[in-house]
Amino acid sequence: MSTGLDCDLLVVGAGIHGAGVAQAAAAAGHDVRVLEQTGIAAGTSSRSSRLIHGGLRYLESAQLRLVYESLRERAILLRIAPDLVRLVPFHIPVYRGMRRSAARVRAGLSLYALLGGWRGGSRFHSLPRSTWDGLDGLDTRGLDAVFRYVDARTDDAALTRAVMRSAQSLGAELLCPARFVAARATGDGIEIDCTENGRERTLRARALVNAAGPWVNRVLARIEPPLSASRIELVQGTHLLVPGRLACGIYYLESPRDARAVFAMPDDQGVLVGTTEVPYEGDPGRVAPLPAEIAYLRETLARYFPRLDGEPMEAYAGLRVLPAMPTAAFHRPRETVLHADDPARPRIVSIYGGKLTTYRAVAERVMARLQPSLPAAIRRADTARLPLAP
Structure with missing residues (x-):
């Protein structure tokens, strides 16, 4: 120097x-x-979904390079930070009338596994109907299929x-x-x-x-x-912590309102649900959950887990930096x-x-x-x- x-x-x-x-x-x-x-x-960096994942949903917008890189980095973090990053089971329930059919989800998971090199952390399978009643009270009315795969989680x-x-x-x-x-x-x-x-x-x-x-x-x-x-556009994402317990892992849910992906995840104090995507203007230090976001997440959770309908114990919001584009935030690069x-x-x-x-x-x-x-x-x-x- x-x-x-x-x-x-x-x-x-x-x-x-x-x-x-x-x-x-x-x-x-x-x-x-x-x-x-x-x-x-x-x-x-302290208000995310706490996931170390390849970004399965990014396959819908053909962001293959991002998914491949994410899966590679996930493998590295699993190796160098085993006490911070661990594989956990994810479940995707598919119902009749959903935008993402069972065939579409299976195709997406197959591509996800291919990009992950078909390693143990990339494989998936369909759960037999006999196991559905044991999935944390998941509503089985109209349920066509449940897929299980693995991704990783951390404390961000x-x-x-x-x-x-x-x-x-x-x-x-x-x-x-x-x-x-x-x-x-x-x-x-x-x-x-x-x-x-x-x-x-x-x-x-x-x-x-x-x-x-x-x-x-x-x-x-x-x-x-x-x-x-x-x-750029700042897009806020809100998470809720609600009373309850998920013993089988994380659930990848499709919002009944707009078909966005929402995760329901086990937490030490309850169930963490997120996230939303709402344009934000103002001081980044003042971002806070909106009543409409809280209602959106509670509605999504109630569709799949009717028993998890308690008042949220906590809500927090973070901000994403996304390119300013006319398309919805969910589909942006x-x-x-x-x-x-x-x-x-x-x-x-x-x-x-x-x-x-x-x-x-x-x-x-x-x-x-x-x-x-x-x-x-x-x-x-x-x-x-x-x-x-x-």
Whole structure:
């Protein structure tokens, strides 16, 4: 690192993508600092469905590359984080009159298994009718078929903290609470104004990664000279925690209202149900469940599990960053977009969107994009082999 620079890379945001980039940069041998204003996984990375999955539903919109990458990353996480990521059974009940017929679901699961290499974690089967009454009180009226497959689950916040600890063990420095104020691209680096514990300071880095999640364009707007921003829409997703118990695993349900996918999942305190997709405008820090979302999720759950009709014990909402398009959020691409200031020698890369499952692959792509602007370094580790512990 040149004299006068505080670090090779500065990352804004300590959600899963910011933590992943910090780990990848430190593993590659670079000096890296992370600015986080609230806490690790304080935003969307603690308000997801907590799934490490290939994205079965993305097959409907032909996002085969995303599904393949997700299944590959799932296999890596199962290997390096066995105490954080584990396979669990999923069930897809198919009823007469549903948009997704049994034949369609079987075809989708077959393709899913093929993309997963037909490994043990990719296989599926149809449950015999004799077992249906044992599926946690699932309504069997009009039920045509039930498919069982496996995918993985995690504690999203715990996984993010584990990745950040791994980054720190490799030399990354976390500044928290630290708020990004502004940045300026100069001849030999990036000057970043921030406040740390209420104290103003300026840091100098060779490159900057904007991993601010829903705040990504707000951060980009404070960088000079001005940079173009991707057109995005913030979409909130709400989850409910309701009284009850699911002993057989996770259920992949089709909403009776609009045929969207909704998951019902066992939780230590009850049953977790989610999620919704509602356009959001305003301060990302003020996102909150809407009454219409709560009603939507309760209606979906009641269709399949009439006994789980108690008042929600808790509700929380997170935000997705999706490309601004005229189509419904459910059908929009979920590929992560990397927005760079210079296609040849980028010094500022912004991360748009992304899935919890693919954070590690995204981080490696970020580092590949920044490679022309970073100094030569001696690699310390391979993130695909680094163990992650709770």
